Amino acid sequence: MHIVRSDNSSTPPDPVPTFAPIATDTETHCPYCAFQCGVRLSESEGAVVVAGNQTFPVNKGALCIKGFTAGQTLDHPERLRTPLVRSSNGVLAPTSWDDALDRIAAGVRATQESYGPHAVGVFGGGSLTNEKTYLLGKFARVALGTRNVDYNGRFCMSSAAGAAIKALGVDRGLPFPVEDIANADVILLVGCNPAETMPPLMQYFQAQRAAGGSLIVVDPRRTLTAQMATMHLRLTPGSDAAIANGLLHLLLRDGAIDQGFVAERTEGFEQLRGVIATYWPERTEKVTGVPEADLVRAARLLGSAKRPMVLTARGAEQQAQGVNNVLAFINLALALGRRGQPFTGFGTITGQGNGQGGREQGQKADQLPGYRRIDDPAARAHIASVWGIAADDIPGAGLSAYELLDDMGRDGGVRTLFLMGSNPVVSAPRALHIEERLRALDLLVVTDFFLSETAALADVVLPSAQWAEEDGTMTNLEGRVILRRRAMDPPPGVRTDLEILMAVADRLGRGAHFAFVDSEAVFDELRRATAGGVADYAGITYEKLEARQGVFWPCPTEEHDGTPRMFAERFATPSGRASFHAVRHEAPAEEPDAHYPLYLTTGRVLSQYQSGTQTRRVEQLARLAPEPVAEINPHTARRARIADGALVTLTTRRGSSTARAKLTRDIREDTVFVPFHWGGAGSINRLTNPALDPTSRMPEFKVCAVRIEPQSDRKGAKSA
Numbered sequence: 100m101h102i103v104r105s106d107n108s109s110t111p112p113d114p115v116p117t118f119a120p121i122a123t124d125t126e127t128h129c130p131y132c133a134f135q136c137g138v139r140l141s142e143s144e145g146a147v148v149v150a151g152n153q154t155f156p157v158n159k160g161a162l163c164i165k166g167f168t169a170g171q172t173l174d175h176p177e178r179l180r181t182p183l184v185r186s187s188n189g190v191l192a193p194t195s196w197d198d199a200l201d202r203i204a205a206g207v208r209a210t211q212e213s214y215g216p217h218a219v220g221v222f223g224g225g226s227l228t229n230e231k232t233y234l235l236g237k238f239a240r241v242a243l244g245t246r247n248v249d250y251n252g253r254f255c256m257s258s259a260a261g262a263a264i265k266a267l268g269v270d271r272g273l274p275f276p277v278e279d280i281a282n283a284d285v286i287l288l289v290g291c292n293p294a295e296t297m298p299p300l301m302q303y304f305q306a307q308r309a310a311g312g313s314l315i316v317v318d319p320r321r322t323l324t325a326q327m328a329t330m331h332l333r334l335t336p337g338s339d340a341a342i343a344n345g346l347l348h349l350l351l352r353d354g355a356i357d358q359g360f361v362a363e364r365t366e367g368f369e370q371l372r373g374v375i376a377t378y379w380p381e382r383t384e385k386v387t388g389v390p391e392a393d394l395v396r397a398a399r400l401l402g403s404a405k406r407p408m409v410l411t412a413r414g415a416e417q418q419a420q421g422v423n424n425v426l427a428f429i430n431l432a433l434a435l436g437r438r439g440q441p442f443t444g445f446g447t448i449t450g451q452g453n454g455q456g457g458r459e460q461g462q463k464a465d466q467l468p469g470y471r472r473i474d475d476p477a478a479r480a481h482i483a484s485v486w487g488i489a490a491d492d493i494p495g496a497g498l499s500a501y502e503l504l505d506d507m508g509r510d511g512g513v514r515t516l517f518l519m520g521s522n523p524v525v526s527a528p529r530a531l532h533i534e535e536r537l538r539a540l541d542l543l544v545v546t547d548f549f550l551s552e553t554a555a556l557a558d559v560v561l562p563s564a565q566w567a568e569e570d571g572t573m574t575n576l577e578g579r580v581i582l583r584r585r586a587m588d589p590p591p592g593v594r595t596d597l598e599i600l601m602a603v604a605d606r607l608g609r610g611a612h613f614a615f616v617d618s619e620a621v622f623d624e625l626r627r628a629t630a631g632g633v634a635d636y637a638g639i640t641y642e643k644l645e646a647r648q649g650v651f652w653p654c655p656t657e658e659h660d661g662t663p664r665m666f667a668e669r670f671a672t673p674s675g676r677a678s679f680h681a682v683r684h685e686a687p688a689e690e691p692d693a694h695y696p697l698y699l700t701t702g703r704v705l706s707q708y709q710s711g712t713q714t715r716r717v718e719q720l721a722r723l724a725p726e727p728v729a730e731i732n733p734h735t736a737r738r739a740r741i742a743d744g745a746l747v748t749l750t751t752r753r754g755s756s757t758a759r760a761k762l763t764r765d766i767r768e769d770t771v772f773v774p775f776h777w778g779g780a781g782s783i784n785r786l787t788n789p790a791l792d793p794t795s796r797m798p799e800f801k802v803c804a805v806r807i808e809p810q811s812d813r814k815g816a817k818s819a
């Protein structure tokens with residue numbers, strides 16, 4: 100076991116890039132998305148070389164360009180190598196760790212004394228390892244005594260999670276291994292574009308098609324994934340529940356539902372019938388914009404499938420109706436039946452690197468480790484016993500991510516924020532407002548490895564280690580826990596996030612609860628904390644993860660093999676049956692009108708990842724996607740007098756943003772698509788709508804009303 104080295108020197112180190120040698124041919128995992136491709140790291144002529152690990156059973160050696168170039172982030176010249184503090188003249192200046200930690204402790208105490216414990220907030224991220232996620236949640240409750248801890252996964256996975264818990268009793272993104280995708284005969288893929296966002300996953304869809312299977316893609320855009328599909332249902336943004344209900348209406352009409360499965364394994368179907376009866380094809384076509392003939396053909400494909408599979412992603416989920424949208428697609432999967440049999444069922448494709456583990460280990464406002472509810476007395480008693488505190492000392496549920504950020508600096512809101520692994524200035528909805536709220540804080544502390552847009556606003560910035568410089572576990576989109584191995588030391592002056600949390604807790608007088616020798620010791624406590632919980636990691640050890648290339652939770656004992664496929668015998672609900680939910684389509688919070696006549700929808704592109712803090716700094720990736728591009732239908736562009744390649748101003752009720760026009764028939768005439776990876780004038784999240792889903796508190800990133808206009812700068816424009 101490696102002990103992660105730290106530098107306790109009080110003198111800032113020389114900020115000259117250095118490169119620590121790599122342990123020979125280390126097997127580890129890509130730092131980016133939830134596919135968590137297995138990689139091999141080696142060194143050649145002073146550079147880190149990243150290659151696909153052929154023996155890792157998920158990506159089987161395949162990587163996308165983000166993975167191949169990930170080594171460039173490690174010795175990047177912009178890497179933070181010393182703590183920074185804001186000086187009296189407003190400039191961020193290098194300082195020692197002692198000074199930075201003292202300032203944090205003094206600021207936290209001042210806020211607690213003036214406003215109480217809940218005025219100190221914690222904001223985490225879905226790319227943090229399980230160990231960091233666990234320790235961050237414990238840090239909030241035990242070191243700070245605050246209820247206000249949440250994370251950016253609230254912006255990513257919370258609607259799928261909320262729906263799965265309601266209908267199936269448990270939220271594991273894919274309750275089956277990804278290899279099942281290759282064996283399904285008909286797949287309905289909703290709001291998901293893995294050909295761009297997760298290319299190595301496509302090998303399973305390609306195998307499914309090669310074996311004669313059908314793929315039906317539901318998306319407002321004709322994405323790369325839609326282009327290779329059997330059918331593309333190009334729905335109006337925000338009409339997901341209507342299309343699911345409309346397809347179920349046709350299955351019922353044609354007698355194509357699995358009556359035996361519905362009777363034996365589910366409940367609530369009769370209450371659904373009345374709602375589904377109102378989604379006749381003409382009405383569904385009117386709401387969704389998908390022609391009746393296509394709806395009928397898609398329903399027939401699904402109804403005749405022996406191994407049907409329904410998969411959703413952010414397209415359906417990032418809406419104020421996100422939970423209902425997912426419930427509607429779960430209804431469809433349950434009615435098709437055969438769920439629990441291999442190669443069938445419902446799943447969601449997780450996005451962020453540790454999107455799954457990040458929502459299980461306690462950095463969410465309403466949860467404790469093991470996917471336990473914070474309002475469950477038994478869960479509180481168990482976690483309190485692991486943490487060595489009284490159950491009454493664990494605070495209750497706090498504010499969800501957007502609400503926490505929205506309240507910063509106000510009466511009753513958070514006054515000091517400790518932020519780790521997130522960049523809300525770029526990734527939060529209504530981002531200009533969030534930037535304003537961050538500026539209103541008394542103290543903002545950010546840990547990061549680059550000076551992100553959010554770190555640039557901080558009062559204290561702590562330089563942290565990156566993926567290849569520390570050990571830790573991640574949980575991929577299948578619920579497979581994997582071990583990310585450390586290949587090299589962090590640069591001098593840089594500490595791991597675990598070391599940082601321990602050091603701050605120590606400064607606050609709570610160090611005894613945070614005395615861990617390494618990440619494995621944190622994981623061992625996490626195992627005890629999750630024992631008996633929904634996401635039970637008790638039987639998972641670092642040794643087992645290394646020997647088996649990952650273990651699927653739940654895994655309650657060291658003798659247990661883990662659980663690749665769930666629900667074979669029963670669902671995780673109290674009755675053991677899955678629940679249908681009678682959900683209706685409801686309009687998005689904001690519809691186009693005379694002032695804002697188009698839908699705006701947002702998403703990702705191949706060569707950037709999330710808020711772009713890492714990928715915008717990688718030369719090849721920045722060359723491939725240097726700026727935001729607005730996909731606009733040529734008819735729409737002609738009406739707005741916008742030329743291909745021209746700069747465009749996009750305006751919603753929350754602000755304006757700039758993007759370069761790309762005219763394409765792959766987007767609907769009533770819709771504009773812009774990726775969200777950039778800050779500043781190119782930040783599309785300055786425009787997105789923070790209308791929240793009532794259950795998941797997920798903002799409506801995928802739909803709002805927008806106006807587009809040409810900018811006077813038409814440099815590089817081609818004629819329309």
Ligand code: SF4
Nearest residue numbers: 129131132136163166
């Ligand atoms: S970004 Fe995702 S798909 Fe691409 S190499 Fe990394 S883990 Fe694999």
